[in-house]
Amino acid sequence: MAITYDLVKEVTANLYDWSLRRIPETSKSALRDAVETETVPHARKTLAFMLDSAETAERTGRFLCSDAGVPSYAVKIGSGVRMQGDIRQAIVDGFEHLVQTIQPPILRFVTHPLTNERSYRGKDMPLVSYDLLGDVDYMDITCAPKALGGGRWAAIETLVSPSLDEIERCILEMVMRAGGQHCPPVVIGVGIGGTFDHAAKLSKDATLRPFGEHNPDPMVADMEERLTRAVNQTGFGPMGVGGSTTTFGVHVEYASGHGFTPVAVSFNCWINRRTRAKIHNSGVVERIE
Amino acid sequence: MSTFDLPRLKLPLTPAAARALKLGDLFLLDGEAVATVGMPTQKRMVSEVAAGREMPTPMRGGAFFHMGVSYDEVDGRPGRLHYVNPTTSSRFSGLMPALIRELGLTSVGGKGGLSHESADAMREVGCVYFSFVGGASALLSEGVEEVVDSAWNDLIMQFRLNRVRLGGFGPVTVAIDAHGNSIYERLMTSAQARLPEILQGLRAPTSPVDEKH
Numbered sequence: 001m002a003i004t005y006d007l008v009k010e011v012t013a014n015l016y017d018w019s020l021r022r023i024p025e026t027s028k029s030a031l032r033d034a035v036e037t038e039t040v041p042h043a044r045k046t047l048a049f050m051l052d053s054a055e056t057a058e059r060t061g062r063f064l065c066s067d068a069g070v071p072s073y074a075v076k077i078g079s080g081v082r083m084q085g086d087i088r089q090a091i092v093d094g095f096e097h098l099v100q101t102i103q104p105p106i107l108r109f110v111t112h113p114l115t116n117e118r119s120y121r122g123k124d125m126p127l128v129s130y131d132l133l134g135d136v137d138y139m140d141i142t143c144a145p146k147a148l149g150g151g152r153w154a155a156i157e158t159l160v161s162p163s164l165d166e167i168e169r170c171i172l173e174m175v176m177r178a179g180g181q182h183c184p185p186v187v188i189g190v191g192i193g194g195t196f197d198h199a200a201k202l203s204k205d206a207t208l209r210p211f212g213e214h215n216p217d218p219m220v221a222d223m224e225e226r227l228t229r230a231v232n233q234t235g236f237g238p239m240g241v242g243g244s245t246t247t248f249g250v251h252v253e254y255a256s257g258h259g260f261t262p263v264a265v266s267f268n269c270w271i272n273r274r275t276r277a278k279i280h281n282s283g284v285v286e287r288i289e
Numbered sequence: 290m291s292t293f294d295l296p297r298l299k300l301p302l303t304p305a306a307a308r309a310l311k312l313g314d315l316f317l318l319d320g321e322a323v324a325t326v327g328m329p330t331q332k333r334m335v336s337e338v339a340a341g342r343e344m345p346t347p348m349r350g351g352a353f354f355h356m357g358v359s360y361d362e363v364d365g366r367p368g369r370l371h372y373v374n375p376t377t378s379s380r381f382s383g384l385m386p387a388l389i390r391e392l393g394l395t396s397v398g399g400k401g402g403l404s405h406e407s408a409d410a411m412r413e414v415g416c417v418y419f420s421f422v423g424g425a426s427a428l429l430s431e432g433v434e435e436v437v438d439s440a441w442n443d444l445i446m447q448f449r450l451n452r453v454r455l456g457g458f459g460p461v462t463v464a465i466d467a468h469g470n471s472i473y474e475r476l477m478t479s480a481q482a483r484l485p486e487i488l489q490g491l492r493a494p495t496s497p498v499d500e501k502h
Contacts, residue, residue: 049425056427064425149423168488172491179476234480
């Protein structure tokens with residue numbers, strides 16, 4: 001048995017479709033908790049409205065947002081995986097098929113960066129990263145469409161031999177720059193160290209981590225907790241119109257580097273669109289989120 | 290959240306009605322508004338007003354929202370509505386002062402707010418900014434009764450000037466009032482003022498960095 005072109009095409013298209021209509025379970029829990037803990041009455045109402053709307057979208061199959069974003073996938077491939085056909089092309093073709101058939105239709109968001117022309121297709125679209133997993137016989141695929149709230153406010157800064165305080169100050173400055181414009185409460189992903197591209201990828205991957213899961217390194221987990229508290233003290237609140245819930249969680253990942261230390265921060269809006277499935281060599285598809 | 294008990298506002302507002310609204314007030318909206326998410330659209334609007342030409346759909350004294358609209362097209366006309374949702378207004382801040390002044394807009398809306406210069410124009414004209422909840426398309430769309438008209442149909446659907454009729458649209462928050470007060474500016478000022486204290490509270494209990502290496 002092998003993982004085929006047809007199966008990857010179908011699964012990646014479905015992951016994108018599903019991501020448009022339901023928020024992750026851990027985002028729902030975070031919203032429910034925040035309705036209780038938010039200190040500003042107006043913000044509590046907004047959070048309750050968000051939860052109600054997300055549950056309505058899931059129940060009725062409506063879209064969460066009119067902006068379907070651009071498709072972005074993280075594909076992790078076990079070294080025991082056998083592939084049949086052009087898997088890269090399968091993802092391109094799956095998206096192509098989806099935009100022609102999805103109901104309701106999605107609007108054109110794929111934008112040529114030099115001409116601003118908008119389409120359903122474009123160079124390097126969908127955006128896919130490929131990683132290797134260990135000796136397992138499955139492919140683990142996450143789909144997380146990117147629109148303004150999930151992409152526009154990402155930033156990176158390269159520091160030289162910084163102290164932990166300096167790193168954290170740098171993160172807070174990027175948080176301040178974004179203010180409340182990214183449809184908070186957001187997830188914040190922080191990538192520290194390695195190289196420019198590596199830190200950026202760590203940061204993006206950190207946004208994909210479900211709420212409630214902490215970095216296994218106690219020092220980093222402590223950082224996550226302190227940063228989450230600090231971001232929520234800014235007061236931007238739900239939709240940036242005030243409140244104590246600006247983020248549901250700051251997730252930090254790091255890599256060793258050379259001493260010049262890139263610090264990358266990315267955000268994802270409150271709907272936190274993310275779906276995930278594993279495809280096994282046997283052809284079995286296991287939906288994770 | 291039960292939105293049924295929120296007060297209703299009928300669009301378009303008069304400048305006097307806009308001036309009576311208070312920062313932070315929540316409403317549901319009725320009446321008509323023109324919606325787009327297009328940068329090229331708004332650049333074209335600015336050149337049209339600069340050239341002394343009228344908009345292709347009536348907008349003078351009206352409501353203008355940064356909101357995407359998706360609908361079926363029947364014989365080149367808007368048909369059944371699919372969904373709506375706000376987009377980030379702040380990226381249009383450079384264009385909005387001219388549009389607010391020249392068209393005498395009495396309400397604008399979207400998410401993320403507008404610049405200080407836009408708020409100045411709003412104060413002069415008698416105009417408020419409504420914040421909509423982003424990502425809540427499933428419920429917000431229920432407050433749109435019909436896409437009445439679309440203009441500049443050479444543009445892609447969400448970039449056109451889409452005229453919508455609202456019936457209980459919201460909740461919307463008055464986030465910039467007609468007196469120059471902006472929730473966004475207040476929150477940013479207050480967060481900046483609090484930043485040293487936040488950073489102080491953030492400090493790691495012990496620094497793990499070994500200065501000798």
